[in-house]
Amino acid sequence: MDLTALLLSLKLAFATTAVLVVAGAPLAYALVFHRVPGKSFFEALINLPIVLPPTVLGFYLLVAMGPRGGVGRAWEGIFGSPLLFTFTGIVVASIIYSLPFAVAPMKTAFLRIDPRLVENAQVLGLNPVEIFMRVIIPNSLAGIAASAILVFLHSIGEFGVILMVGGSIPGETKVASIAIFEAVEALRYRDAWIMSLTLVPVSYLFLLLVNRLTPEVRRGA
Amino acid sequence: MGLEARLKKRLKHFELDVTLSCPEGKLLAIVGPSGAGKTTIIRLIAGLEKPDAGIVTCGGEVWTDTASRIDLPTRKRGIGYVFQEFTLFPNLSVYKNVAFAARDRKRVEDLLKMFDIWPLKDSRPHLISGGERQRCAICQALARDPGVLLMDEPFSALDALNRRRLRDMMKSLKRELGIPVVHVTHDIREALFLADDIMPVAQGRVESKWILQFMLAGKDLDRNHCQGPRPEYADDEEQEIELYIKKKEYMR
Numbered sequence: 001m002d003l004t005a006l007l008l009s010l011k012l013a014f015a016t017t018a019v020l021v022v023a024g025a026p027l028a029y030a031l032v033f034h035r036v037p038g039k040s041f042f043e044a045l046i047n048l049p050i051v052l053p054p055t056v057l058g059f060y061l062l063v064a065m066g067p068r069g070g071v072g073r074a075w076e077g078i079f080g081s082p083l084l085f086t087f088t089g090i091v092v093a094s095i096i097y098s099l100p101f102a103v104a105p106m107k108t109a110f111l112r113i114d115p116r117l118v119e120n121a122q123v124l125g126l127n128p129v130e131i132f133m134r135v136i137i138p139n140s141l142a143g144i145a146a147s148a149i150l151v152f153l154h155s156i157g158e159f160g161v162i163l164m165v166g167g168s169i170p171g172e173t174k175v176a177s178i179a180i181f182e183a184v185e186a187l188r189y190r191d192a193w194i195m196s197l198t199l200v201p202v203s204y205l206f207l208l209l210v211n212r213l214t215p216e217v218r219r220g221a
Numbered sequence: 222m223g224l225e226a227r228l229k230k231r232l233k234h235f236e237l238d239v240t241l242s243c244p245e246g247k248l249l250a251i252v253g254p255s256g257a258g259k260t261t262i263i264r265l266i267a268g269l270e271k272p273d274a275g276i277v278t279c280g281g282e283v284w285t286d287t288a289s290r291i292d293l294p295t296r297k298r299g300i301g302y303v304f305q306e307f308t309l310f311p312n313l314s315v316y317k318n319v320a321f322a323a324r325d326r327k328r329v330e331d332l333l334k335m336f337d338i339w340p341l342k343d344s345r346p347h348l349i350s351g352g353e354r355q356r357c358a359i360c361q362a363l364a365r366d367p368g369v370l371l372m373d374e375p376f377s378a379l380d381a382l383n384r385r386r387l388r389d390m391m392k393s394l395k396r397e398l399g400i401p402v403v404h405v406t407h408d409i410r411e412a413l414f415l416a417d418d419i420m421p422v423a424q425g426r427v428e429s430k431w432i433l434q435f436m437l438a439g440k441d442l443d444r445n446h447c448q449g450p451r452p453e454y455a456d457d458e459e460q461e462i463e464l465y466i467k468k469k470e471y472m473r
Contacts, residue, residue, distance in 0.1 A: 116308045119269055122295040123302040124322035124365065134321075138312045 001194045004171050005179035010202070012087075012162075012175055013155035016094040020151050021144060023095075024102035029132050031103070032110040033118065047100045054097070058164025061093050065165060090166040090173050097161045101150045109143020110136060153203050223247070224369050224401040228265050228275040237261055237425035243401035243418070245280075248391075250412035251405045253422035259405040262422070263371045266403065267302055268295040279369055279401070301362030303372040308358060309346040315357050316342035323364035332360040336390065352383030359387075363398075370402045376411065388414055 030036055031043060049057055065072045065083045075083040083089045113136060121131045137144070159177040166173030168182065176195055183191040223244035230237045237258045243249040251259045264270045266277055268284065271292065277285040284293045309318045315338060320329045333339040336356040341349050346357065355375055362370060376384040392415055395402050406412050412419050421428045 114307060116304055117310065119295075120302070120304060120308040120310075122269070123267060123300055124361070125296045125299070126322070127296060135310065139310070 001191060001198070002170075002174075002176070002179040002183075005174050005176045006195065006198060006202075008087075008171065008174065009156050009176040009199075012090060012094055012158075013152045015091045016098055016155040017148050017152045019091070019095050020098060020102035021148050024099065024147065024151075025106055025137065025144065026132065028103045028106035028110055029136055032107055033136075034128070046103055049097050050100050054158070054160025055164060057097060058093070058161040061096065061161065062164050065089055065092070084165065085167050085169060085173060087166075087172050090162050090175070093161050093165040094155050094158055097158060098151045098154050101154050102147050105143050105147040105150060106140065109140035109146070112143070113139050149207055152206060156199065156203060222280045224266070224277075224279045224403065226262075226266055226275065226277045228262060228272045228277070230261065230265065230270070230272045230275075232258060232261065232425060235425045239420075239422065239425070239427055241403075241420055241427075243403055245401055246396060246399045247417040248395045248402040248404055248415055249418050249420060250416035251403065251420045251422055252409050252412045253407065253428070255407055257422045258425040259407075259422055260373050261425075263302075263373055263403055263405055266369070267300055267371055268293060268298055299365075299368045301365065301367030301370040303355070303358050303362050303370070303375040305374045306351070306355070306378045309354060309361070311346055314343050314345060315349065315353075318346065318357055319360045319364050321361060321364075324366060328366070329360075329364055332364055336360050350383075352379050352387070355379060355383075355387060356390075359391075367400065369400055370398065372402070372404045374406055375404075377406070377408070384411075391415060 027046075031039060036042065062084065063069050065075070067073065067076065067082060067084070072083050075081075083092065117135055117139070118131060121135045126134065157177060158175070159181065162173065162175055163178055163181075166175075168174045168178050174182075176199060180192050180195050183189070183195065223242065225242050227240045228237060234256075235258070239258075239262060241249065241251075241262070251262055253259050261270060265272050265275070265285075268277075272285065272287060274287045275285060276283070276287070279298070282293075283289075283291050284298055285291060309315075310321065313321065316329065316333065319333060320326065323329045330339070333342055336359065338349075338353055338356050338360070341353060341357075346354055349357070355378075359372075359375065376387050379387065388411060391402075391404075395415070404412070404415060
């Protein structure tokens with residue numbers, strides 16, 4: 001069994017989840033509560049990874065993050081190292097790929113908040129940032145937890161996009177799903193079986209853990 | 222100085238067009254049937270909605286002036302607003318709800334004791350009764366020492382006993398507060414009991430006194446008709462109302 005690949009998958013999932021929970025919440029807040037110019041255009045763009053084949057998204061990311069692509073060139077200019085075929089590269093790709101899975105549950109949770117609570121906060125003198133921190137976040141913990149679970153598990157299961165952007169470099173970009181694919185290709189079915197079976201309880205345990213930590217989820221609120 | 226407003230706004234079924242004035246230490250009741258535009262009026266004063274045209278000033282400060290494109294954000298207006306129901310923060314205790322925007326802790330404690338909910342300070346809003354929740358909401362609005370208090374049918378979801386208790390409390394409190402209080406209600410007797418001045422509204426306009434007569438006859442008006450049960454009042458309240466009517470000569 002390729003333990004390194006399994007640990008790399010967990011590391012990728014943690015990194016993606018951390019970034020998307022922090023960045024997705026204000027994005028969902030702006031989409032729900034504020035007038036953003038070109039909102040529907042922007043929302044369709046966010047949701048594009050849901051409908052695009054991962055290889056198509058991966059291909060565009062490969063081009064954009066490559067040495068001739070705008071993102072890749074800018075990255076190299078700032079950090080002095082390439083983005084493609086690195087762990088950071090697959091984290092960036094994973095963030096874009098999982099963005100809709102972070103934003104959608106948060107939007108649903110924010111929409112469930114009584115608008116009068118937000119109006120009451122305005123009346124009580126809170127600015128939009130304070131409303132977000134003191135009213136929206138504490139009253140949508142269940143939705144944020146659901147979003148984190150989805151992003152985490154979605155990141156563990158990623159394959160096509162990672163393969164395109166990261167290749168298969170052991171310890172750097174070779175995550176569990178790619179290791180399983182390679183084991184099957186090399187007819188090492190035993191390895192594939194073990195790793196596949198490992199992913200099931202890992203995923204299940206994380207779902208259970210977040211459920212236990214979030215009373216709102218347990219109550220089904 | 223007090224609160225002055227001249228407001229125009231096109232609504233779905235009619236155009237709202239009212240002028241109102243409420244001095245400091247006085248309570249203005251806006252009465253009228255459901256759908257008359259009462260709530261919209263105080264939402265416009267609070268800045269929660271924008272008028273098509275109009276001016277709102279409070280204590281000499283201009284909050285809204287459509288002609289000069291002045292529109293002070295709601296959070297900067299320093300108002301207390303008591304909604305009809307369900308606006309306490311469900312994740313916070315009664316104490317933390319009241320302290321949410323309070324200037325000092327002593328004020329929070331005083332208000333909770335004054336409104337008799339100090340023993341409930343650690344309870345969450347969903348664990349207390351409707352009457353207790355509304356008392357908490359009033360404390361929350363008052364805790365930041367607002368310049369104006371706006372109340373949108375704050376007692377309408379309560380039972381008769383709680384309604385009466387809160388009305389009594391508000392009646393004695395309005396003098397102490399010394400700020401303009403605008404109270405929206407569809408209950409004319411509540412308005413007569415509490416108010417220094419009454420503004421009857423129907424279809425978005427300040428209507429002549431016949432609405433008061435209709436409503437006093439025990440008929441709550443809906444959009445087009447007069448119907449509904451007559452609210453129950455104790456004898457001393459009836460006397461007070463009669464006295465007020467005579468004083469204001471609304472029944473001539």
